Amino acid sequence: MLVNLKDIFAGGSPIAIAYEMNLSDEEVPGGGFPFSDPVHVTGRIENRAGVVMLHATVQAVRHVRCDRCLSPIHQPMQVVFENVLVTESQGDDSDELLVCAEQTLDMDALAKTNLLLSLPMKELCRPDCKGLCPNCGKNLNEGPCACKPEGHPAFLKLRKFLQ
């Protein structure tokens, strides 16, 4: 969505933003296409005493797999951000400052960038996920597997007996 900012820069009334964005084709750095559901973008742009501010919220659900146990994760996300919109660079531009030289705002690109920046480095189904047994592949969150000879006294005895 392209937002025309001409009126608001000239002191016009606030602009409300509310729409859905399709990011189902968006591949993320870790691999996969997590945003199969529509992404909701809401926001408001207002001119307060000559300063044009954008407040926006991006809501999405991330469909990914746990990095350790591969089980599916459906994680709702909400990313809130604010920008001061300006028509030309101010020299010492901070992150909050967004230069809209053409007096238009590419809301899709901005929402997408903020959403992708808030993706976690690791996807875990829970902080203490035990992962899969490297030997038999069993999901160890569901309980221990049978192949732990070094840890189980009964197995150690059995091993000695068999040797």
Ligand SMILES: [Zn+2]
């Ligand atoms: Zn897991």
Ligand SMILES: [Zn+2]
């Ligand atoms: Zn195992």
